[in-house]
Amino acid sequence: MGQESRTTRDQIQRAAVREFLDKGFQGASLRQIVKNAGVTTGAFYGYFSSKEALFASIVEPHAAALMGRFMEAQTTFAELPEAEQPSHMGVESSACVDWMVDYMYQHPEPMKLLIGRAEGTSYEHFVHRMVEVEVEYTEHYIQVLRNLGREVPVLDHQLCHIIASGMFNAVFEVVVHDMPYDQAKQYIRQLREFYMAGWQKLMGE
Numbered sequence: 001m002g003q004e005s006r007t008t009r010d011q012i013q014r015a016a017v018r019e020f021l022d023k024g025f026q027g028a029s030l031r032q033i034v035k036n037a038g039v040t041t042g043a044f045y046g047y048f049s050s051k052e053a054l055f056a057s058i059v060e061p062h063a064a065a066l067m068g069r070f071m072e073a074q075t076t077f078a079e080l081p082e083a084e085q086p087s088h089m090g091v092e093s094s095a096c097v098d099w100m101v102d103y104m105y106q107h108p109e110p111m112k113l114l115i116g117r118a119e120g121t122s123y124e125h126f127v128h129r130m131v132e133v134e135v136e137y138t139e140h141y142i143q144v145l146r147n148l149g150r151e152v153p154v155l156d157h158q159l160c161h162i163i164a165s166g167m168f169n170a171v172f173e174v175v176v177h178d179m180p181y182d183q184a185k186q187y188i189r190q191l192r193e194f195y196m197a198g199w200q201k202l203m204g205e
Contacts, residue, residue, distance in 0.1 A: 009047050012037045016054050017109050025055050025113075026120040055121055059114045062107050063126055069099055070130060074137045082144045086205075089141070090196050097171060101188050104175040115172045127168050134164040138199075145203060152203050167195050 015037035019028045030051045034044050048054040073096035080088055104111045118124045138160055145152050170191055174184035 008037075008039060008043065012039060012044060012047060012054065013058055017058060017113065020055060020058075020113050020117050021109065024117045024119060025051070030054075052121055055113070055118070056123075059110050059118070059123055062103075062110045063114055063123060065103060066100060067126075067130070069096055069103075071133070072096075074133060078137055078140060082147055085141065085144050086148070086150075089200075090192070094192055097188060097192060098185075100171065101174065101184060104172075105181050105184070108175055108178075111172075111175050116176050127172060128165075131161060131164045131168050134168070135160045138164065142203065150204065155202060163195070163198070167191070 012033065016028070016033045019033045019036065023029070028051065030044070031041075033051075033054070034041050037044075048057065073092040077085065077088060077092045114123055114126055118126065135157070139155075139157070142152050142155060171188060173179075174187060179187065
């Protein structure tokens with residue numbers, strides 16, 4: 001892709017970010033994006049096949065980075081020998097959440113699009129998919145504790161889902177509401193401590 005071509009693509013994406021942030025995916029006007037980018041509709045279709053393809057070009061790298069790091073933390077923990085998992089509880093996930101917060105503050109605009117402006121696209125359930133993975137691995141860990149002879153009370157699947165959903169939505173709130181970075185880091189640390197203590201209590205530890 002030549003320099004001129006790259007510049008035109010960047011112009012379209014920059015105009016799109018502003019329009020999507022302002023109106024969300026569904027409310028955004030392709031005509032307005034094209035106008036603000038200073039290109040013709042024909043030129044637009046030389047780069048993107050649709051409004052959704054344009055949205056995806058902006059958020060996909062960031063969705064992939066977040067989900068990739070999240071899955072790495074989950075699988076790293078799950079692949080530990082069962083006897084070692086209790087002493088590691090929260091270690092990998094805390095490091096992952098810290099990384100995610102730093103990443104979100106390095107890429108605030110695409111993150112706001114991914115978390116709060118994606119309704120009507122394939123990304124609108126992004127946080128929900130993370131929650132489902134978290135619940136799956138939490139239930140796996142509960143079984144590990146039982147295998148180790150721990151008496152873990154029965155935890156309803158729906159309860160686990162609600163707890164995980166509360167945690168993840170709270171984490172993403174920091175970028176949605178433009179919380180100052182230092183405040184966000186302290187907020188997330190306290191949030192992690194709160195949820196960790198809660199999980200340990202529910203798991204009978």
